[in-house]
Amino acid sequence: MAQLDTLDLIVLAILLAGTVAYFTKGTYWGIPKDPYADSYSSANGAKAGKTRNILEKMDESEKNCVVFYGSQTGTAEDYASRLSKEGSQRFGLKTMVADLEDYDYENLDTFPEDKLAIFVLATYGEGEPTDNAVDFYEFVTGQDVSFSKGGAADEKPLEKLKFVAFGLGNNTYEHYNSMVRRVNDALVKLGASRIGKAGEGDDGAGTMEEDFLAWKEPMWAELSEKLGLEEREAVYEPVFSIIEREDLDADADEVYLGEQNKHHLEGAQSGPFNSHNPYIAPIVESREIFAVKDRNCLHMEIDIKGSNLTYTTGDHIAVWPTNAGKEVDRFINILGLAEKRHKVINVKGLDPPAKVPFPTPTTYDAAIRYHMEICGAVSRQFVSSLAPFAPSENSKAEMTKLGNDKDYFSDKVSSQYLNIAQVLERVDYSQWTNIPFSILIEGIHKIQPRYYSISSSSLVQKHKISITAVVEEIRIPGSDNIVKGVTTNYLLALKQKQHGDPDPDPHGLTYSITGPRNKYDGFHVPVHVRHSNFKLPSDPSKPIIMVGPGSGVAPFRGFIQERAALAQAGENVGQTILFYGCRRASEDYLYREEWEHYKQILGDKFALITAFSRDGPKKVYVQQRLQENAAFVNQLLEKEKGNFYVCGDAANMARAVNDVLGKIISEHRGVSPEKGEEIVKAMRSSNQYQEDVWS
Template identity: 40%
Template sequence: MASFSLSNTFRVEDILQALSPIKPMSTPDTFALAAIAIGYATYLLKGIAWDKPDAHYYKFFERPHLSKSSANNEKRETRNIAQKLKENGKKLIIFWGSQSGTAEGFANRLGRECHLRFGLEVLVADLSDYDAETIAAITEEELAIFIISTYGEGDPSDNTTGLWNWLQKSKDISLLNLRYVALGLGNSNYKYYNRVIDMIAESLDNSGAKVLMPVGKADDAQGTTEEDFISWKEDLFAMFRHRLGFQEQETRYTPTFSVIKDDSLVPIDLHYGEPSRTRDKVKTVASCSPIRALAVKNSKELLGSSERNCLHLDLDITDNSDLHYKTGDHLGVWPINPNEEIERLLEALGCSKERDEPITIRSLDPDIKVKIPTPTTTIALLRHYLEICAPVSRESILNLRQFAPSPEAKIYLTTLGEDKLAYTDFVSRNYLTIGRILSLASPKAPWTDLPLSYLIETLPNLQPRYYSISSSSVVSPRRPSITVLVSKTPLPNDATQNVLGLTTNYLLALSNSLNNTNRQAQELTYSLTGPSDVLQGGKIFANIRKSKFKLPTLSSCPLIMVSAGTGLAPFLAFLSERKKLVDIGRPVGEMLLFFGCRNLDDDFIYRAELEQFERDFGEKLKIVTAFSREGREKVYVQHKVSEYGEKLLRLLEKGANFYICGRAGMAKEVERTVGEVMKANEGWDDIQLGEWSRSMKGTRKWQEDVWG
């Protein structure tokens, strides 16, 4: 049959001509061929000559109440912060740079309080929403506040990168009109404590900006981040009054959001608890996979102790073609709040009967976005979207007084909140959540004047907790696994009460459910089937986050790995991957693994697996253990690193990669110990050691995956 090309118009004659090589044998054959040609042409002309789609057909399915907002969304937001301030009549801009959400929460709290106490028009801004260079156009009439966290090895948060790069790389920046105040959030267990705020403040000063008070610093290592923020804020407000002449006024709660009960909403309109990333930026989206309901295929207990739990969980991503992981990546688990805390809070608020009523959350300020999926229900809000188990700060206790249902409740909160020593002593003996403090302050009368909008504004949003993946993507590409130490911390002055880790105890409950066991009396219960039963059958909401904690490209490169506790997880993946390489005949470099835990019998996780690796690798792998509670003296991994200094040096001379995974305090001690070994054996001074350290980290020969 002759071939022909299709264009936007077709003629029956064209098709007949194409069919011309087929010679009809009779009149019926002619009619049959003509019918075929007409039918074929009719089919090809569908949507062109007939049955054209209506360009406005979609409007029949549009929700009328969304059309206006859709039109508004078409108006592109400016990325010029100076223009934004001018357009909205704002005089105070609070920039936040946050990785975990703490700095963002502080910025929002500070913005509300500046408005309520001083009548200031405030814009709270994500640094990544604006072009950094436009900060130079902020006028002297305006004031900038920077609340910025440091994480990892002195790294800026994802949304601070733009400002960081502009200040570090640009030359001849003029910020003569900029007046600013700054607070840094960090952890002194890390070597580069609050490095980001220090570098930013130095760059601002060098560019001519005027700092109005000393840069504040909060230290999470001491557990004083909240109190450090409060103390800094008090100094800030004193500066407002005495230096800037701002007049303080009586504060009264003014909601930022409205929460409207709407019985007209049907179930299909509601969000019942599915996780959402409403503020994710391009960089975050690029580093994180979509959130999916993943099946936990296997769960086993790793510890021999009856008082502690450490879980190994195997997950299945087979049914999610858009999910992939690489060895060394992290898996984020989205937690669910425990039923006991939810019921306690519902009862304290006096809204237990309205838990399932549909509610819509709307922002009353065009510059503030609703970051909770809406419409939803009260029970979904408390179970899936708000951190109702977060500790209650002294400042929050004082702010609750305005909603007190009785004079007695107000006196209770005042007494507890105004005395710092009394508060510190109280929380050492009582685990305070929002539901617990409301119940303690008013055990009989409900807090009917406390609006849900206040909880939405003051409680953090539930965020995922990330765990190092302990499997190799080469060996188990569709079955990532994680290692989870279940957190159960006794209170300092009352060992009968425990602070239970939110996500780890949720996973413990799920593990017990899957295995139909209750090895340890479970203190909390959870709605394990999830919203609309989407987690039924042992599933969790999870996503995969890319990591830079990676094996070297060359399999022959030696490895030095230092870990404690569940920090062993990524090194199991490293060893599994190298074992696979050995199996297919690839050469692998020499490996030295340090692992620390409490004792040999009850706390040595993956002992059988590590012993098997030693047998499989032979002389290529040496595992060194450190037990902190075996003998009279505590032995930690840094002690073993010092003891094996000669072997460590030999591997470094061969070009070994150095890895540390575990708590930041441990990593800091290990780095200090390695520094002492290098100085003693190489005869270096501090300057030479610093140059070597920067070179190792700059070339990714030294990598850390640490927390807390």
């Protein structure tokens, strides 16, 4: 028995050691934890084992300034990184960047007077916080905010907090920059002191970058005065170290070749699938739905069966794109990386809070192809930062001029829609081998998923998601430059490959269709679902009026598909009115046959009112058709309490529709134009008027 007891103790000891090793993920044994191993679990907070106390984190890393960001597309995160770096290099602040979803905020009332918080906050959709800022926003704007010391809001619990704020918005939306405005008001109400003006960038006017640059200089001046900071000459200090691995080949099992996390690397798909962890979904159908050769619109069916992904009608699907091979080659060649494009590299943050934007070890090619937004818009500040690494004095002078002269930069770069590699080529076609790869990682956004309105009904096809996407292409007047949309052209390439087209793209765009290590073979695409507030009324008998020209009709295909299914199931379905517009009935009339099918099912309950802008002697648009049917529209909204929906271009169509509806209400209800506008605003507030628009 004594021997058995000893054996039992040994077994228990081994089990205990194994349990400790499992739950500490190897940290007690000196094995570094793969930061991307559990990236899917970070959707609702910081990764396991990391503190959610921001002050504790700042003390650990000896920081006196934290730059928080609320970002949906990566721009706010980029601005936060730039402010952090500038604060460190120009003013000697000890800065860190922080994702708002990684921390809790009950202890902001203990924020020390000698530390500074900067908030860079994008507004998403109709005045909503970005996905990663929801918890923070709800906390600071809540009615009963509860801090660690238990102080009430009227006791000014944040009186020691000094902060700076910049917002990213779009003036085509009603709630322009509401996120930064509301957070600013909430923080001030709680006793915090803002330093400098709260900046606001306007994507709708196309001035976001210049708004940011114009705001930050006076902000730094006021901050320096208030905090006694002294400006010094900024010298580039890398945030990341790049170590080329001689001991690893690119085909080694542990090298990431574009995989998003450890599970993808190991060939396993583990949910939950979200903005940190895409599902590699099969494309079960793809087809062209334009009847014209020089433009494309894709219809795709994405299979989500077995993924536990769910959607409801009106939601969005996110597609994770891959950069075009032509642009990857351009970028690699101008930087002199061609000979070592498949060299394995380790990227590591030189400062503990620095977050490497992709998993490593990886290769130059994989990082550029799958993770860096190399085709994105270029900022003056980034161009200026590359000037010291120019291959000649002439090119250095040109880069400096581009960085300093707003009008010159607009003429040479912005108006031409050049990406960073194209800028470098035009300044000096010789190779820019002096540019550190670290500054490129810091200055180029992480490539972001693109969101598309789902064009199917979850009631009708629970396990298949439909996408309707016009393939983007911009031809620059007076230039041979053609700008191709990153994601829609990737989807086009997938569709063409699926149909066996030999050499589909005249501009030589090629894509790694089969993905890293052929893991997308058989026509797969990485996706996740984002839930939306753009919804049908819960009562199907309520009338709905939908305005959706072009691909803006996408969610309404799902709405009508659902209403037809409900009608077939015996439900009482209300009036279903669609205002649809396109260029020509013979070219880009989307889902023409389907509308006829739904008309047969819904009968008099369905009306399709079309506007073809180039078929007649005069251009006709959906807002004109809306005005022509003013009495009917007003009756459905006023008497029958119908819902009004708009999807499509925010800057022109959606704003015009909003204005026309205000006039219709004014004229048909006998009220002033100002009162008509107020009624439309009230409709928005009550969700009787809903928009799913983009700029």
